[in-house]
Amino acid sequence: MRRFRDVLEGTDLAHLRKILGMAEESSSETKRRSRVSQIALDATFISKTALAPFLALAPEERERLLSDVVWQVTCYVEGSITKSPGKKVKLDHGFHLVEATQDGKPVFCVKKK
Numbered sequence: 374m375r376r377f378r379d380v381l382e383g384t385d386l387a388h389l390r391k392i393l394g395m396a397e398e399s400s401s402e403t404k405r406r407s408r409v410s411q412i413a414l415d416a417t418f419i420s421k422t423a424l425a426p427f428l429a430l431a432p433e434e435r436e437r438l439l440s441d442v443v444w445q446v447t448c449y450v451e452g453s454i455t456k457s458p459g460k461k462v463k464l465d466h467g468f469h470l471v472e473a474t475q476d477g478k479p480v481f482c483v484k485k486k
Contacts, residue, residue, distance in 0.1 A: 423485035
């Protein structure tokens with residue numbers, strides 16, 4: 374498992390920063406946005422088996438997948454999805470996001486079937 378942000382480069386990393394609101398002034402950041410950013414950047418991973426298929430996607434498809442991951446993390450932070458370790462959320466192209474607990478903190482991992 375590797376941190377998701379560590380495998381992103383160029384436009385993928387720029388897209389992640391944009392959807393997390395990192396291009397905006399930090400004084401306008403809400404607690405929710407801060408928590409989503411923290412989880413998306415520090416507590417979201419990608420499995421070894423999902424890395425190559427993710428990188429093989431077209432840039433537009435990778436952007437959509439990144440947006441979906443951030444959306445699911447946002448839903449988790451807002452409490453609009455069930456908070457239960459082991460829960461899987463289906464993503465496009467056969468990927469899914471798995472919630473787990475590591476050292477008492479929530480983490481997420483993008484996996485491929």
